[in-house]
Amino acid sequence: MPEGQFANKQPITNEEALKHLLSDKGGKQYYAEMAELDVDTEKLWASIRKTCKSRTMTWLEICAHCGMCADSCFLYRCNDRDPEQVPAFKIQSTLGEMVRRKGQVDNAFMRRAMDYAWSRCTCCNRCGQFCPHGIDMGVMFSYLRGLLYAQGFVPWELKIGAGMHRVYRAQMDVTTEDWVDTCEWMAEENSEEWPGLEIPVDLEDADIMYTLNAREPKHYPEDVAEAAILFHLAGEKWTVPSKGWEQTSLSLFAGDWEACRMNVEEVYGAIERLRPKRVIGTECGHAHRATVIEGPYWAGRPDGKPPVEYIHYVEWVAEALRTGKIKIDPAKKIREKVTLQDSCNYVRNHGLGKFTREIISYIVEDGYFVEMGPNREYNYCCGGGGGFNGVGMYRPQRNVALKTKRDQILATGAKLVIAPCHNCWDAIRDLEEEYEIGIRWSFLKPLLISMAIVPEHLKPQEEDE
Amino acid sequence: MADVYSFLTGPCFIVSLAVFFGGLLFRFVRYFYGLDWRLERVAYRPWLGDGIKGGVHSAFKWLIPFGTYGWRAQPFFTVCFVLFHAGAVLVPLFLIGHNVILEETFGFSLPAMPQPLADVLVAATIMGAFFIVLRRIALAEVRILTTWYDYFILALATVPFVTGFIARLHVGNYDFWLLCHIISGELMLILAPFTKLSHIVLYFASRWQLGADYAIKRGGHRRGDCFPW
Incomplete structure (x- = not known):
């Protein structure tokens, strides 16, 4: 079948189409149609030729197959060190193969690539930090997602999500x-x-x-x-x-x-x-x-x-x-073991780890903050990044992926996790639901409000009665 | 025999070097020429100073044994890597025998290292290669990545050292091993730009790019110093 009514190469561009796709609960028909969807190999190869240049081609070519990326990947570690979870294998057997075959790939190849791109990589970019050649497989998986999306091979929820935008x-x-x-x-x-x-x-x-x-x-x-x-x-x-x-x-x-x-x-x-x-x-x-x-x-x-x-x-x-714009009441500072989740997107990928720690120094009493190991730039993904949290079809894989964060949190002994990121917050909530380790989790905002000193002029005035 | 030898160390040597240096230079230049700020989403030009600083830091930090978080995470491989690469880079350049030929052919030469040091480095290279092969076979996470091409590249790089070492030790027929050494060495030089051995220069290009990426776009000054490799 060239194009299905749900699974096809067209993005969602209007409300009607969006509601129609949403009506296919859980994407049942969507995935059934996808199993028959044709690959436009000419368009795929044309797109690769246009967008897969120096950096990506070199990354694919000079990968020394040394396997140093294996241990860097939390999905490799929490899936019993399955060799098929080695980042270099994952990208070489999908994008690498697609390029080597000059885009001449079939439906089964594309569906496997989709599974890899959305359930075996959260684009956390940690592997790039461990590759001697500086090969960032998270970046390549993101690129692969674009190629797959254009061909209609994308998880149902994310086609809807993109359509919403x-x-x-x-x-x-x-x-x-x-x-x-x-x-x-x-x-x-x-x-x-x-x-x-x-x-x-x-x-x-x-x-x-x-x-x-x-x-x-x-x-x-x-x-x-x-x-x-x-x-x-x-x-x-x-x-x-x-x-x-x-x-x-x-x-x-x-x-x-x-x-x-x-x-x-x-x-x-x-x-x-x-x-x-x-x-x-x-x-x-x-x-x-x-x-x-x-x-x-x-x-x-x-x-x-x-x-x-x-x-x-x-x-x-x-x-x-x-600057003292917000002052914390010293009596209300956190006095229990507390840990902090570093979001890959703004800590590894934007260096903001020092700011979250500065905040901790104001809101947590000395001696109560426990770092996860590893942390900051080297922290592991929460387990639900890159859209992983939102794809129903990959829920079992996502739940396995949460184990890394679960174990990191357990090792700190903290019962409170500060998670200033929606995705991380969700993943930590879900890991508590799934594994029941007895933790609480919070954004910064409610914590700050509960601890801030409220100046007199901002307090509610007593009723004059 | 003398004719073959003089041909291999004469015109053939010059051609090999020309292909090696010319080819690698071409690949290096083409890498940077092919970078595209829109595709990579890195604004190289407006922040070139930051890019150069972060990129050079990233390339050189990874040359230091155990100098990065990544190297320290894999001590066994780091040792294999250092054993292999130290000799593989230094001996071809600074071996006295090579420099004699260089002097004869071009009229200039590089400083020569003491022969015992060269011997130690070559032995280390061969040992390093041996352990790299063992690791490829023994570890499931490396085995799944390994192809025959990987063994070919390793052989292409290592055979000149093995044959050269045998000749140097005068085990068996010296002329035969010397010939093997020259042929395999020149083959390595000629094939380097066309194979994964191009990492001789593309390592610097690729590492520069990721370092620049972090310095320009993914944190840069907000992080303070360079990315903590």
């Missing part, structure tokens, strides 16, 4: 109206406890524009309120855009580069419209990757930088604590 410019069906309503609702809901609390929408020339993850307004609106409370506490002049507020990119996980561009241009459009001094993104790893690290390139910006300074939430929190 194309239709709503958000990873979930949150419209501008929904979003603005949520802001108003949250400001009102918390106004009694926090008099004067506002969530200013489309304020021009603010000091800060805040961007976030669609699941915050969709499923965790209190997260939006918490961000507002902390900006309020810190006395910041801030705003959120009515359009261009969604910072994440499931299209990055899907390999839909066009959707990636569309989404990031929406965010940069908001920056140009509202002219904030700087932008702060929420506690999310891949959102930061998508908008601050990779985004400028998708938008074709030659300097590789966003239009204005664009920082991660942890950078702002560290600054707010350092």
Whole structure:
């Protein structure tokens, strides 16, 4: 079958198609159609020739097959050191083979490549740190995902996710109206406890524009309120855009580069419209990757930088604590063993580990913070990165993948895990559900609110009765 | 016999060196020529200074035995690697016998290392190669990656050392082993640019690129110094 009604080479571009694909529960028919989907080998080879240049070709060619990458990969380690989980094997037997065969591959090859690209690599980039030749297989798997996506070989949820970005410019069906309503609702809901609390929408020339993850307004609106409370506490002049507020990119996980561009241009459009001094993104790893690290390139910006300074939430929190904009009540500091999850996307891939540790120094009493081993740039993926958390078909593999983080956390002896990243937060929640090791996990925002000293003028006034 | 010898150390030697240096230079230049800031998503030009610093740091840090987190994680392989590469790089360049031919052919030569040191280095190279083969066979995670091409490359690089060492020790027929040494050495020189041996230069290119990638895009100044390899 050349093209199915669900599994095909066309991206989702309108609401109707999106709802239609969503109606195929769990992608049952989608995957059945995919088993018959033709590979457009000419288009595949043309695409490889156009995009697989010097760096990737050299990586594929000079790999010494030394196996030093094996131990670097958490999926290799937690799958009983299965040789088929060695990063070099995974990429050589998929992308490498595809290039060697000049794109002449069949449906079975593509489906196997899809399994490898989305269930055997989270694009955490750790293997690149262990390869003597500097071969970053995470980067290559991300590239492979793009080739597979263009041919229709992508997990159902991620085709939907990329479609969401194309239709709503958000990873979930949150419209501008929904979003603005949520802001108003949250400001009102918390106004009694926090008099004067506002969530200013489309304020021009603010000091800060805040961007976030669609699941915050969709499923965790209190997260939006918490961000507002902390900006309020810190006395910041801030705003959120009515359009261009969604910072994440499931299209990055899907390999839909066009959707990636569309989404990031929406965010940069908001920056140009509202002219904030700087932008702060929420506690999310891949959102930061998508908008601050990779985004400028998708938008074709030659300097590789966003239009204005664009920082991660942890950078702002560290600054707010350092400058005293937010003060922590010493009596409320954490006094139990606590550990910290380093998100691959902004620690390994953007060097922000020092900021999270600076935050720890303010909110955790000396002697209670326990590092995971290894940590910072060398930390392991939470087990659910790169879209792994969201793909139903790969849930069993994902659950195995959580073992690495489980064991790392158990070794610290901590019962509280600070996870300033949505994906990591989910993975740690799921590992507790799956393995019941008796831990709690948290973003920074609720911890900070519970510990911050509230200045008198921001406290609710006593009723004059 | 003398004719064959003078042909191999004369015109053939010159051609081998020309292919080796010309070919590797071509591959090195072509690597950088083929880099594309949009495809790799690394803004090389606007941040060239950072890129050079991070890239050079990344290439040189990995040349230090046990100098990186990665090397320290694999002590056995690191020892094999160092044993093999130290002699493989230094002996061909600084062996007194080679430099005599260089002097005769081109009228210049490099400093020569003491012969006992060369002997030790060559022995280490052969031992290193032996352990690398053992490791390839013994470890499942390396075995699954290994192809005949990997053994061919290892042989291509090691046979000149084995034959040269036999000749040097005067075991068996000296002329025969010397001839084998010259032929295998020149074969290695000629094939290097066209095979995985091109890593002689592409190592520096590829390592530079990843170091530059981290310095320009993936952290750079936010990390403070260079990436903690």
